[in-house]
Amino acid sequence: MTVATKERKLTIARAMAEAIAQEMRVDERVFVMGEDIGPLGGVFGNTRGLHEEFGSERVRDTPISETAFMGAAVGAASDGMRPIVELMFVDFFGVCFDAIYNLMAKNTYFSGGEVQVPVVLMTSTGGGYSDAGQHSQCLHATFAHLPGMKVVAPSNAYDAKGLMTAAIRDNNPVIFMFHKALQGMGWLGTEKDAIVHVPEESYEVPIGKAAVVREGNDLTIVGITSGVHHGLKAARQLAERGISAEVIDLRALVPLDRATVIESVRKTGRLIVVDEDYQSYGVSSEIICSVAEQGVPLKAAPQRVAYPDIPIPFTPPMEQWALPNADKIVAAYELMEKHS
Template structure:
């Protein structure tokens, strides 16, 4: 198995699916000649040409609307939003059209589209280009929501998303693009809706995804020297989420923590905590369910402030010691 970056893994998934299926195409701002704002589609224009790697006007509403129409009429578009923040401009097309169409036509219409969105803080892009809005999309019936944490997951989950007959919102944390990892060559598919036990442990279950997986892994390594064994669960698919794996883990460890970069209020951590509280795992808890999440503030431009509004290794480590008391 070779080692490639998260960005290269996404490129590979798109390219392989485009070679396998002529109905698959990529569209978005600067995805063609320029290779994408973050270089994810570099080389694809040369291979597939302007008909299948389409540079669009600077209009997210148009991008989402075209993708919805193309998907409903038999194509499988991959639509890139330059930043996930800009999906707010396309909410009518995504929420009122793409998400509802299959249901409102009694299953006769399919909307096999993927909306790829770089999200999250850490690049100094300030409040309008650094948000984590995945929980918003999880609130919309009809959408599937995916957030890969590693290069291998990025390839496997994107392949599954492209093949899915429903609209999939695919969130890519920007700081992960240059992260390298082992990725299988050739066709590689990770089914949507299945959580991944990243690390087994016996004292505490931490549920996390995206860039925060790296943070949690470092914190788990830090507390291991004191004999604390952390089990790490990555949902990978945020909706529909495989909660059974999470519940079974908490039954085993008797403690639960949720870590995500998005703002704490209304974040996915609250939903996961509610599902645990309403499950068999509740009767096994030896401590309250804990959340370590982003602060309820716009993402600051100042680098030091930006670093401190999201979970850090120190914050997660401190929370682990507190829940283990």
């Protein structure tokens, strides 16, 4: 007799906290640092319940000094610990970039592989709620461009737990980029499709393997975090016109699963890439370039739906005008067909 598994839906925030707690229980080297991650449980809910279970030695609230706690994390990791550090907003990377890129990302290479730096840097990305230009960027390409670090970015709670578990266990530094609008925090305006069934037991989602989240034959839509959900909504709109769109969730930017994208585009012959990061020099152009370099035959010129190359506005109408959405993806498809 088959026993039905009870559905257990979690938000991304809860899934992240659960993965961290499970790894902390089995590995005393794992600890967490960051601003407001202790009794408050993190501004975005990623560490709720951890302080109560593990105490202030392993869940450490830090001063507002990103340079100090990033440097401390690199030192601790180099000495055998496995720190998880929250950089509250990815925009704040500017004040601690030396510790991230000149130390965390490079020290294993500089030491000839003798010194591992297993830091997980989790940081929030994305806008849509009028927090202006210093709290609303994605900056996916900024980190993906720099060798020495893995970069993951989940779109749903199942992947968030599995990717966090994999990141903590990885001996490389990992940047864990979570989109604020997908966290499940009501005040941010939650994407309901990001709240999915999450197994209670520990598991890993492989870093560097994309997922085909909707199969199709006429068009490939590639997204990351919020872009996946825009892609799925656009696919449903296009389906009403008889157009079958395949949607791919990259899940990680480094390593980048080019093979899954290329295989899909070989089938569909059309490609749209969706990214809330800035359009120029970004993930969208890297994906398109990867397809072009392999000589994949296309039925129409590829399109990208990304953030324009402007500082993020504070005022809601201007910000919403700039953000990617499903309607812009549909419009990109229409433009593609017009010129094909």
